[in-house]
Amino acid sequence: MLSHDIHVHTIISECCHEPDATPENYIRLAKDLGLKVIGFSDHLWDSAVDGASKWYSTQNFDHIMQIKDMIPVDTQGIKVLIGCETEYCGNGKIGISPKVAKQLDFVLVPISHVHMKGFVLPSWMNTPEDIANTMVKYFKDVTNFDFITGIAHPFYPLGHENIDGIISCIPDDVFMECFSMAAEKGISIEINACHFPSIKGVETETYNDETFLNMFLIAKAAGCKFHLGSDAHSIDVLPRIIKLQKIVEDLGFTDEDIHPIVTDNAIKNS
Template sequence: MGCLLDEYNMKINHDAHMHTFLSNCCHDEQHVPLNILKKASQMGIKKLCFTDHMWAKEIKLDDAWYANQDFNHVMQVKNMIPKDTFGVDVLIGCETEYLGDGLIGISQETASKFDFVLAPTNHDLTNYFQRKGIIESKEMAENLIQRFKEVLSFDVANGIAHPFLPLGYFERGDEILSYLSEEELNECFSMANEKKVSIELNTDTFASNWNRHTDHFTNEAFLRIFEIAKKAKCKFHFGSDAHSLEDMDLLPKMQRFVDWLKIEEDDINPLFRTP
């Protein structure tokens, strides 16, 4: 007899954040839709969204890294998808960029051409903080809150990629995150809920997944944050953020956190629910 819980527990069966060899930071030539979908199917993934890094041409930016990673570039993935997707439903999305100070890498018009737009709020923290002379953890936390709201205000995102991850500052991750008050987080997540923007549970978020778990950066810090998101009735999506076939193995490792947070089918962004 099966355990009753099995019927109710949300099993990770979608991957909403997937890079391919089209992303400049992907160095695995085998990381292409055919191999990704084959592996995803074997892992029990029913829906998968390709989200390569994208900065739209219509938004002027002097940045060599993004120069070739525009709309047309990431859309090439469409032609790489095999006829037989091994039973996996495929969505075409992107992971755009936010550089702070109101500079976001996608227009509403371009955003509307994707099934799903992921917006990060924290890729360039190191450069930004250095430029602005921000060194205190408290100020960093304030910036993370501010960026989260700014990204939502542009109305281009359907999901927030790795929310509040203090990229570049893991050695004092817990300290930075401890400055995010329940009230501020609730405000951010309520705004996301209102705008129907889902919150990502990213393999990167949980320190243990990447062997980053130390006394200074723990899984618990993010469990507190996601608990507040759940209380604010936010919807969630899961993302491996895989840049290689090997990275895909990290996704099921989040299951214990999904169970701990009691995330159910109803808590999932409708786009990624499975019938």
């Protein structure tokens, strides 16, 4: 499979505290790892859109565009894409305008930053059923936007214990309905390192590598295209993309399943 990672955070993201996490260092390591495409996806809330949380308010388009001056001229044969990870808060509230979306190579939208209580998720909401239903609703909502490229870490409920419990609240036919909507709109489904706990090398009782397997196979059957993301917030984490690629290839995914945001750019590059 064409090696790529289009979910990478740099020091531009407020949650990235590693001074080493510069585009230059990532690109050097990406070269060593054999990646053909790397996409930077720093957190973004567009100033043109009202309602940013305090945390998002400084992370506007001008802020993330600082990356342009940080990318070396020689990218060592790797195609570098500049994108973002924005936010979806329900009721049609998305943290990016079509105008800004057009200026980026790609736009990732999460539907599951449910740890942002009182912003993404109402603060009273906490049961596995509520969280599962909210993610399903948000997933369907974001397929209505025609300026988004992909959904970041779909259905991975950030900051929640009992991930198995939450995912088991979503029946296969509901997954199929969601992924069919994404497939119809050409929205890429992200396979993120967080979906497979073995990649981190830590044992967890809240979910295992099987938890999301069925979901991705349903997405493939629905006709979705995919991209991979390490969600690295430090350069040490980037190598997880290679373990993720191995898992995905073992599942039977090939270049045919990869979204054009990756494959088209790689072809232009070669």
